[in-house]
Amino acid sequence: MDEERFIIEVEKHTILYDITHQYYKDNVRKDKAWCLVGGVIGVEDETRKDVAFDVNVRMVLLAHELGLGYAALKKISKVLGIPALHLKTYQRHDKRVTVAEIERGLESLHRTREQVRQAYADVDPDVAELLREDAEAVINISVSFDGTWQKRGFTSHYGIGVCIDILTGLVIDYEILSCYCHACALKGNAKQEQKITEEEYDSWRQTHSDCARNFAGSSKAMEQESAKRMWARRKSLSTAKKVKRHQQEMQEGPTYGAGMD
Ligand SMILES: [Zn+2]
Numbered sequence: 001m002d003e004e005r006f007i008i009e010v011e012k013h014t015i016l017y018d019i020t021h022q023y024y025k026d027n028v029r030k031d032k033a034w035c036l037v038g039g040v041i042g043v044e045d046e047t048r049k050d051v052a053f054d055v056n057v058r059m060v061l062l063a064h065e066l067g068l069g070y071a072a073l074k075k076i077s078k079v080l081g082i083p084a085l086h087l088k089t090y091q092r093h094d095k096r097v098t099v100a101e102i103e104r105g106l107e108s109l110h111r112t113r114e115q116v117r118q119a120y121a122d123v124d125p126d127v128a129e130l131l132r133e134d135a136e137a138v139i140n141i142s143v144s145f146d147g148t149w150q151k152r153g154f155t156s157h158y159g160i161g162v163c164i165d166i167l168t169g170l171v172i173d174y175e176i177l178s179c180y181c182h183a184c185a186l187k188g189n190a191k192q193e194q195k196i197t198e199e200e201y202d203s204w205r206q207t208h209s210d211c212a213r214n215f216a217g218s219s220k221a222m223e224q225e226s227a228k229r230m231w232a233r234r235k236s237l238s239t240a241k242k243v244k245r246h247q248q249e250m251q252e253g254p255t256y257g258a259g260m261d
Pocket of ligand 1: 181182183184207208210211213258
């Protein structure tokens with residue numbers, strides 16, 4: 001498909017990207033517009049939608065890669081002279097991209113742990129024997145630990161602790177701590193400004209299951225806490241089955257980590 005031509009044709013139908021268009025939220029009209037675009041450039045409906053979807057996902061990925069949020073992405077779009085994503089579209093893709101990134105990270109962590117186990121088996125015949133008998137056996141390894149923060153000066157909202165295998169130098173586990181949740185901050189402000197009542201706030205709190213805040217101490221205390229959490233969950237998760245469980249737990253909050261003991 002000629003993508004340049006596709007973009008030119010899409011630009012002719014402002015309903016497809018202009019959020020101020022009176023029928024922007026009318027999916028029937030939008031589908032008709034897509035059909036017109038498709039008729040001109042000669043592609044199937046699904047292909048057209050996939051390309052539009054792909055561009056949106058890539059914009060969200062760009063924001064993730066640069067460590068930016070929606071407001072920054074909007075500015076970038078403005079400077080480039082391209083239509084900005086609608087906030088709701090951004091949020092929808094942001095969620096999907098985040099889940100995909102977590103899954104990819106966990107798969108990578110799983111592969112790393114396998115490499116570490118293999119490395120110890122290569123240098124220690126006893127470990128090799130143990131793993132031959134039980135591929136999921138917990139083995140003794142030597143690790144070091146380090147922590148860092150999103151910004152300096154012990155004022156960061158976010159910190160990360162990392163567990164590193166000494167033999168291979170590979171990261172085998174990590175723990176991210178956050179003492180800030182944007183949703184909580186927004187609701188807290190609304191309560192303070194009396195835009196919502198105490199009861200409304202309380203009932204919202206009860207339904208707020210995906211709170212980003214998982215630590216209540218100072219940012220200075222994050223390093224110690226992240227080590228404590230990782231060491232508390234030390235158990236072998238070397239099988240794909242267990243990694244699956246790990247993925248679920250990562251998305252829910254507390255995690256179980258490295259194949260170490
Ligand atoms: Zn929260």
